Amino acid sequence: MKSIKIALSVGEKSGDYLGAELIKNIKKNFPNASFVGLGGEEMKKEGVKSLFPIENLSVMGLIDPLLNIKNLLSKRKQLIDFILQEDPDIFIGIDSPSFNSGISKYLKTKTNIKTIQYVCPQFWAWRKNRVKKFNTYIDHIFTLFPFESDLLNHEGVSASFTGHPLAEIFALNPNKEKAKENMGLNADVKYIALLPGSRKSEIKHHMNLFLEVADNFKEKNPDFKFILALTDETKFDKNILSKHTNVILKKGESRNVMVSSDYALVASGTASLEALLSKTPHCVVYKSNPFSNFILSRLLTTKFISLPNILAEKEIISEFRQKNASLKNICNELNKISNSSNKEMNNSFYEIHESLKNINEDKFIGPLKALLS
Numbered sequence: 037m038k039s040i041k042i043a044l045s046v047g048e049k050s051g052d053y054l055g056a057e058l059i060k061n062i063k064k065n066f067p068n069a070s071f072v073g074l075g076g077e078e079m080k081k082e083g084v085k086s087l088f089p090i091e092n093l094s095v096m097g098l099i100d101p102l103l104n105i106k107n108l109l110s111k112r113k114q115l116i117d118f119i120l121q122e123d124p125d126i127f128i129g130i131d132s133p134s135f136n137s138g139i140s141k142y143l144k145t146k147t148n149i150k151t152i153q154y155v156c157p158q159f160w161a162w163r164k165n166r167v168k169k170f171n172t173y174i175d176h177i178f179t180l181f182p183f184e185s186d187l188l189n190h191e192g193v194s195a196s197f198t199g200h201p202l203a204e205i206f207a208l209n210p211n212k213e214k215a216k217e218n219m220g221l222n223a224d225v226k227y228i229a230l231l232p233g234s235r236k237s238e239i240k241h242h243m244n245l246f247l248e249v250a251d252n253f254k255e256k257n258p259d260f261k262f263i264l265a266l267t268d269e270t271k272f273d274k275n276i277l278s279k280h281t282n283v284i285l286k287k288g289e290s291r292n293v294m295v296s297s298d299y300a301l302v303a304s305g306t307a308s309l310e311a312l313l314s315k316t317p318h319c320v321v322y323k324s325n326p327f328s329n330f331i332l333s334r335l336l337t338t339k340f341i342s343l344p345n346i347l348a349e350k351e352i353i354s355e356f357r358q359k360n361a362s363l364k365n366i367c368n369e370l371n372k373i374s375n376s377s378n379k380e381m382n383n384s385f386y387e388i389h390e391s392l393k394n395i396n397e398d399k400f401i402g403p404l405k406a407l408l409s
Contacts, residue, residue, distance in 0.1 A: 043073040047138050056079050127140065160187055171192065182394075224262075226299070231301070232303050249301060264316065319353055319357045
């Protein structure tokens with residue numbers, strides 16, 4: 037069996053999980069494959085020795101990365117130098133397109149290393165003309181959503197829909213009672229999950245608001261409990277929770293929290309997809325640097341910001357951005373969904389889940405073999 041070396045780069049927690057699943061698929065067909073580059077804890081378990089902690093790259097929006105540009109460029113140069121030293125057969129950038137595209141561009145101009153992007157850059161949401169340049173530095177794109185590969189192929193870009201690994205992890209019909217039991221929760225209590233995000237900027241903009249929602253909501257709904265789900269790496273002063281007696285802290289268990297919760301309030305991103313897959317009625321919040329939001333609002337070409345709505349091509353969950361992400365609006369929405377059957381919402385969740393269950397290792401391995409031939 038041919039021995040291959042693959043360099044990978046991931047910049048955040050959600051991408052770390054995708055990278056780990058990708059490595060597992062590759063190992064089945066290339067048991068002698070070796071992996072180098074940048075990865076999180078899940079990828080490390082699969083044998084990737086990370087050059088530095090991925091938390092160093094964990095910034096969001098347009099302005100926050102600019103404020104950290106010196107550090108990001110320094111880290112990217114370190115990684116490029118390391119990849120050049122290792123001389124892999126293929127480089128795979130996982131999500132974080134702004135960071136990884138710079139690596140792919142350099143490798144395409146200076147080496148013969150093949151390049152793959154896993155998770156399509158959201159050109160369909162903003163800066164649509166980017167797609168015309170993809171072929172100059174990316175040999176193939178693995179997409180998580182079917183409409184992305186269709187759009188890319190239409191533009192002449194080599195791409196394949198791989199299915200979304202999370203769609204395989206979550207059961208189509210989750211047993212929330214059993215999930216509560218497994219988490220040691222009270223079966224007779226209604227729980228609302230709070231997922232403010234994992235990046236420093238997300239915590240900065242969302243944490244206090246989410247805790248205020250918990251305080252305000254309990255005044256009219258004293259029997260409800262909230263579960264604050266954070267990553268293991270999130271820095272957070274636990275003493276703050278002493279003021280919030282109806283909030284339980286869980287670290288490193290976001291998926292279990294989501295499945296065992298009855299409702300949820302989540303930051304826009306992967307968490308909204310996990311809420312959909314766990315069939316948990318929820319609403320989405322997105323707050324960022326005001327200037328960053330000003331620019332993004334003028335670049336954004338999609339009507340929605342949350343994955344459930346984008347995939348459904350209609351509003352199935354409520355979204356609250358910037359000033360609309362007010363204590364009053366969010367509490368009103370949580371009251372609404374906690375007093376509704378949410379039948380239409382859950383039906384949409386189920387349909388989308390089915391459409392994403394398309395995992396097939398050949399969809400990863402086929403393009404890899406083609407690039408290696």
